[in-house]
Amino acid sequence: MDDRRPLRIGVLGCASIAERQILPALARMPEARVTAVASRSAARAHEFAARFGGTPVHGYERLLERGDVDAVYIPLPAALHAEWTERALRGGRHVLVEKPLTTGREETARLAALARSLGLRLMENRMFAHHPQHTRVRELIANGAVGKLRTLSAALAFPPRPPDDIRYDPALGGGALLDVGYYPVQAAMMLLPGSLTVAGAVLHHDTGAGVDTGGDVLLRGEGDVAAHLTFGFRHAYRSRYEVWGSRGRIILDRAFTPPSTWQPVLHLEQQDREERLALSPANHYQAALECFVRAVRDDGAERAALETALDDAVRCASLLDAVRAAASAYAP
Template sequence: MTPHPAPLRVGVLGCADIALRRMLPAFAASPAAALVAVASRDPAKAAATAARHGCRPVHGYEALLDDDTIDAVYVPLPAALHARWVEAALTAGKHVLAEKPLTTHAPTTARLLALARSRRRVLMENVMFVHHRRHTTVRTLVAEGAIGELRAFRAAFCVPRRPATDIRLRPELGGGALWDTGVYPLRAALHHLGTGLRTTGAVLTRPDEHAVDTAGAALLHTPDGVPVHLDFGLDHVYLNAYEIVGSHGRIHVDRAFTPPPDHTPAIRLDTPDGTRTVPVPPDDQVANSVAAFVAAVRDDIPPDPVVLEQATLLDAIRTATTTP
């Protein structure tokens, strides 16, 4: 009998909300990973978080990176801090799973991806929704011609107003709607339309009371001229969906980016013959993301080039922006 490989020993840099709510429980529950330690600059916060998840507290990020009992690190820090700590982790010989966006500057993203390749370390951006099975079902429907030839792609991820103290409103931490919610519809477009997207124009809204953009939209197109419309924001009614329009049909996916694991998603397919619902079983995209990261480490999978494509497009959207 072939022995099971040892679990991937994981440490966490920081106690961000997404780590506490989603990723730490997923690492702790995974049979393929072992949650070893969580680090914080606040010893009390590290101790409380570690006690809740059955791992060891570490005071300071450097101390965790110096720990030889840790194989990989998860980085849920604010976006502007990713580059520094991802580079430090790779240099320390750790595999890295980092929250999106990997960095806020495409050349920096390119440099980190090159560093990961040169050190034979896995560097993965934690875009969880792409690991949910329903998006594979959508791809299959499109490939089988369910909606005919592609005519348009639309996606939106918008959330209600943030408190004034929210870190997503702090420019020094990489705040702003584009970096926070804009990544989701952009990645959905790349996931379903492939590479080669080009930016036509964009609008970012920055109210006087904020130092970052709180709303935005971008218009892109595929090499074949299919238009791509993306909306994102931090001061909206809640929107979380994408739509693929074809020559004789339309696919609509609601709750596209953040479904809970017990949610039974449905794909709406509209054609001239009527509307039907394509059911998809519940799926845990957070657990799937952990499993994909562990598999990448075990199989020595190089970084996904879509990460750099996404970073380049985010830069292009900023460059093309008109600010009201």
């Protein structure tokens, strides 16, 4: 690939996340550009191409046949990720795919191994983790601001969606665990040291939904650290985590869903004082895209970070599988 020209990206699917966040962020990046947009609807492909650039393509297969696509962005429903990620990789394209990379550990591990065997970059779009607010939290923990870690509580939830929302379709990989449970699990992986195991889990199934609509999970970390995670689309809105240690605690609101204009504020509470640390706004969607592009262009540091993130994708998929198994074991 010629490093002097922008990375040529093909988009497989015209999902809401692509329309609202990813493609506008891509448009602001001189080092990458959209060259093709594919949809099962020709009209939808033309609409996206008119707004964000590139050639409209009717059908996902036809996009992968093009010669002007270096990498593929996949915002399709979760159940379609494995198929189209594999097709793109076998077609010689680097892949950025929305979370979760697949619906289970086995497929995630297989695709990670495939990408590595082909010398291609594969990135699960865990965009929230690219926000610098989490770097600051990790620095505070490392510097002893909360003392010895004891507990993490994390939650991402919002009210019910319209009945025809794809989150309620089991055939498309719907359900709260994969859609929003992913975020608190990733927060636990990001903030707690060492390995994590599932100590208990409950998945809620509201009448007529057909999928899990919420859940509560207890994770056991190394030593005496635990994480209590809540998620779903059956609650009032919440996007927050709290790290609680022997000397204090850190609270972060809008932890998973900060708009690019949002000014994060870390609440640091200790025995004799409370401090509010205001941070700068940031666009974590664009930060994730920049990481992907740099890794494709063989930036050594970003390639190493991407390899670690791919291992984390497999690790997270294992935990999500374990949550599902634990919840099934104790279902009434």
